Amino acid sequence: MRGEILTLLLLLAPLPAGAQALSELCGAANASSCPGYGTIGGGKPDGGGYEEKPPACDPECQRRAAERHAAAYKNMMQIRPVPEIDDVAIREGRTVKAAQRADYQENLAIVAFGTLYVGRTLISPWWALGSFAVVIVLPRLHLEQHVPVVMSMWDSWTFAAKKVDKGAKPRNCPTGTLPIDKDERIPREHHGKLKKQIGAGSADWTGITPDGRIITNDENGEARDNGPYESFLP
């Protein structure tokens, strides 16, 4: 009962400043994705409304499309209905890690989740509370299959909410990875240029693996591979 009351209260929350329609965020990505992908969900090319059946296109194409969606969803924090466009809204700021995974089915599940259920039941300046509300409501609607997705998003959100220290060494660096200034393969004069090329911040930890891959932190504090160091030398 408390879940329903909470959901009702959350439904009354105002649309936060900076909220964006999903269609704005996903439109460009869909337009450039593979043939067939943009037509799911009754031919809506804007990314709002998807059916659960994957589109017919080659796996590589699906992977690329899923990655674009993953990027679009990366900043998803708040989801709420926007009645005028029958869509969900997204506010930038926090990361939902589950939505970042470049796994086609998982992203599709989240899209379906957002369109069918989150869009109707969950609004939230307080995403966490909203997630609990949906977890309570979903089984009553016989939508148990989506509960793992909700829980995955909840876990991911709580994880992502922790501040990542990009100046620290990433957690899962390959053994033997050293900061670039402790390795002789990249001359000192090129360190700054390398960081400019990968878009690393001046205080971001930047390292090199024994086999020469350049590593930085991703948004979760894990190692991000930026390619072989030779790519960054003139």
Next chain:
Amino acid sequence: MNDFKFSLAFRVFHPKASIADIDTAVGRKANYKQEVGKPRKTPKDEPLKGVYDQTYCCYELVEGRRAMFEKSLRKWTRTFGNRKAALQKLRRSGGRLEYYLVLLLEGNAGIVFEDLDLREMSALGIQLALDIYP
């Protein structure tokens, strides 16, 4: 006082703007760029896992030695001052602007950022990032 080498770049990070939008606002073509949602790749076009989570443009401005540092910084801040409206639009829409200053030191060295320069940078919303190699 020891001499030093420096390189000054102007960088823009934005959650959703295109590279073309940023180039237009800055009035230059980016030397290094990444566009939100596009597949990641190395500078030599080798594919990497995942997609870019924001748009990034880096403009190399000047490289030199100590004697020309202050003059260069002032010159570029004035140049960007002429594009204040466009740059502020980028800031208001969630972008971040910064001078990326790489310093290659040859011993103890000093730099003074004069108040006027800092004030002009602040008015434009440009942060200063120092990358120092002793």
